[in-house]
Amino acid sequence: MPEPSAGERRSLTVGVVAARTGRLARLGDPLAYVTGLLRPRLRRLVNGGREYTVRLVERDSRSTAEGARQAVLDLVHGEGAGIVLTLAGTQVLPAVADTCEAAGVPCVSSTFPWQVYYYGRGADDTTPFRWTYHFCWGLDAIAEVFADLWEAAGGQAGTVGCLWNDGPQGTWSRHERHGFAPAARARGHRLVDPGAYPEPAADLAAHVTAFAEAGADFVTSAATGRDLALFRRQAAALGSPPRLITCSRWLAYPPSVTSTGERPAQAGVATLVYWTPVHPYRSSLDGTTAGELAAGYEQATGRQWLQPLGLAHALVEVAAHALRTAADPTDRHALAKALAATRLDTIAGPLDWTTGPTPNIATIPLAGGQWQRGARHDYELAVVTNRRVPGLPCTAGLVPTG
Structure with a gap:
């Protein structure tokens, strides 16, 4: 097939919204790194025999909702x-x-x-979104993995203290249909929820006392590093530290991201694992392995790899796939249709928007991990349960939080 001429080439722009300033700036590092890494590799792509030039253009969300909205509008109306x-x-x-x-x-x-x-965001089982697509795990999946961890630590169903805030994390964790709580209860665990605490927390002694009185061996949360550190101090002072803490959200990231200026809140905490250097996945763009991506990030930045790194890379893979397979990559309707039909093996694992659980959503499986003392970093994320992720090795055994 002859090469397309310069006159046949058209330009495509992929907008990237990443936090580069504000409180989420460290969480924006993986997407910013991947954008810089892949920009030179995606300058050209071919769809239907026609070659297109591609631009990856980034804007800062400033870690705020308003900054995010402005970033999108600038990308769409200013950059096309x-x-x-x-x-x-x-x-x-x-x-x-x-x-x-x-x-x-x-x-x-x-x-x-x-x-x-x-x-x-207002969709339901019969009214999906038209333009927006997402891949992730679910609250029910977090509950299943955390139940695996509680049972590994206790040998049976137990009593679990729920340290949940008054924000979206706590509200949705409690949701009786779509939340964490119903999935955890279905595994036979008793949940003790003393009520929501305001974030940031000033005092969590009431939660510590309620958990102790209920005989909770385990505590689960989606707290910030600061708030979990406060809980752990108060639990230790009252002589009632839990056998195991499971925590998602901020505690899925290395201590350097959630530094509290003391012993890391992560120390010994078990968490969800969605991507690591030992995941058995490769990039659909060039075959890069999960291990190679993590090593490159650490070498380039001097910082410990973060789990979102693999998902950030997969975002670009999905965009490239949609641009290559859409009936017309310059047409937004065609791109949305291509996304809805996407089935792709990525560096974050296989993604499939054709099977649900709802329209607009593809899921990724979770393993269980724990922050343990490491050889290369003070604390490293060990994989301690793996039955839901084929091919993922366990790298350590589960130990009490302490």
């Missing part, structure tokens, strides 16, 4: 972005997706439990 990518931020990610939905621009996002993304 035909598809937008983003991850991270309880307020920021929905703001990006909602702005894209309103503007009629395809969006792909990740690192946000899919029930909160889907139902929390």
